[in-house]
Amino acid sequence: MKRAIARSELDLMSVLWDQSGLAASAVHAKLPTDDGRSLQTIKTLLSRLVDKGALRAERDGRRFLYHPTLSRDDYAASATRRFSERLFGGRAAPIVAHLAEGDGLSDSDIAELEAIIRELKRRD
Amino acid sequence: MKRAIARSELDLMSVLWDQSGLAASAVHAKLPTDDGRSLQTIKTLLSRLVDKGALRAERDGRRFLYHPTLSRDDYAASATRRFSERLFGGRAAPIVAHLAEGDGLSDSDIAELEAIIRELKRRD
DNA sequence: TAGAATCGATTACAAGTGTAGTCAATGGTA
DNA sequence: TACCATTGACTACACTTGTAATCGATTCTA
Structure with missing residues (x-):
């Protein structure tokens, strides 16, 4: 299940890195207003991130609160290393x-x- | 047609940035031996890159020689800016x-x- | 309590990606 | 000349991504 976080999914991670434990609607609300993506879309992306193991979904009544399972820093570090490796031989x-x-x-x-x-x- | 260069395609760009004007088989030969991708795959990727406008195909008898249409440097510059923007606010x-x-x-x-x-x- | 709002789950669907098989034409070789 | 290798074109096909509709259950509200 360790697939990569897609570009569009990263926006949600970013919101949840700023504030963990938000419900889908809250994540949606926190995205830039010009974002355009519907709440349904956000829900789909959140599910996918849970599938990928990037988020943990904590049940809260009939909804879920989402928590990143990897820190922004860890993600940024490995993404940066991959990027640098791929384009500049790690320099x-x-x-x-x-x-x-x-x-x-x-x-x-x-x-x-x-x-x-x-x-x-x-x-x- | 200005779609992005995919990860797998970037390897071929890299080979052609090192040496422009190679045929499909030569590109294939220049990839790391442990690469695994078949010659057929390389041909498909090269066609896609031509479609995307990232390569120019110069006819040479019954085969093509491929040339990048954007420089490694230009690509690297814009990819780097995008990356930095996305993850670190451009810093x-x-x-x-x-x-x-x-x-x-x-x-x-x-x-x-x-x-x-x-x-x-x-x-x- | 009846309808409205909200939730997650399921389904959809086109575009993009990774990988490769098949085919017909052409060119080299025995 | 009869085969075999090579080439680009076309096709295939599963998986990912981006975006969302629909559905059934639940909860809020008038």
Whole structure:
């Protein structure tokens, strides 16, 4: 059952990472208003995420409250590694280079990057 | 026709980015030996990529030679932006942080990152 | 208490994806 | 020349994804 989280499903994960234990209707309500997807669609996606093992459904009366079974951080880490591996042989620099093209990065982003680099070099 | 390049198709793009103008059999031969996909499969994927406009097929006798119509760099840039946007609100630092987790980055990668940061700060 | 709203479950269905078989034409070879 | 290999075209087919309708049960409300 360890299929991947689809693009459209990720939006729901994101909502539930912000606040775990929401019912389907609440998840629907929390999506951007311009989202367009109907409540039925959200329910289907939630079921699929439960099938995939990405969510746990906790019964609450006649409805379910949904909880992520993997953290946003864990997901982001493995997705990032896969992405970097697939496109850049696991390297980080080309990613940053692409994001920096055309006044890409904010000052705070740059400052964070600096801190990370400093730490990496210290650890070295 | 501007559908996205699928995961499995990306492998073929990668081969053709390394060396443009290969025939189906050559692309097949250049894939990792443990790849498993049959030559027939490769041909199907190549056709799909032509349909999608990601490859141009140049007739050469009774076969075709395939050429990417978008550069690896352009593809990587837009894929990277999409990825970063989707998972990290467009920021670069969390990506590097994830890749750095658990002795992730090589010395040369770190050096490149440093150079990029230096340049970004200079530009600032 | 009768109808309305809401819930999960089931079903639908087109498009996309991964993988490959079959076929007819062509080109190379014994 | 008679076969065999190779090529693109076409077809196949199960699975995934995106989106939603329908249905039966339950709960809220007038």
